[in-house]
Amino acid sequence: MLIKVLGAELTDDEAMSFSCPHFDPDQDYCRLLKNDCVPGRPGCVLGSKAVFAVPVEERLREREEEKCQQEFERVYGPRPRQN
Numbered sequence: 235m236l237i238k239v240l241g242a243e244l245t246d247d248e249a250m251s252f253s254c255p256h257f258d259p260d261q262d263y264c265r266l267l268k269n270d271c272v273p274g275r276p277g278c279v280l281g282s283k284a285v286f287a288v289p290v291e292e293r294l295r296e297r298e299e300e301k302c303q304q305e306f307e308r309v310y311g312p313r314p315r316q317n
């Protein structure tokens with residue numbers, strides 16, 4: 235994920251590396267917000283200082299769609315593939 239901190243002089247390599255102390259990599263989970271880690275979401279430590287290649291609203295929507303799909307498949311099983 236491309237993250238650039240406004241006002242900082244960063245190379246592209248530096249801008250792409252970010253480590254958050256609240257991130258639980260096993261669950262892809264934010265321990266601070268007790269929710270999925272979606273950098274830049276409301277309450278995230280990155281706040282309004284970061285600019286993302288994909289807007290946070292779009293990533294939040296995609297994450298919710300993924301969760302709906304996972305819940306559907308948990309209840310009803312995988313959808314049949316169409317050839």
Ligand code: SF4
Pocket residue numbers: 254255256257258263264265266267270271272273274275277278279280
């Ligand atoms: S949502 Fe923000 S504060 Fe939470 S783990 Fe992800 S980057 Fe860190």
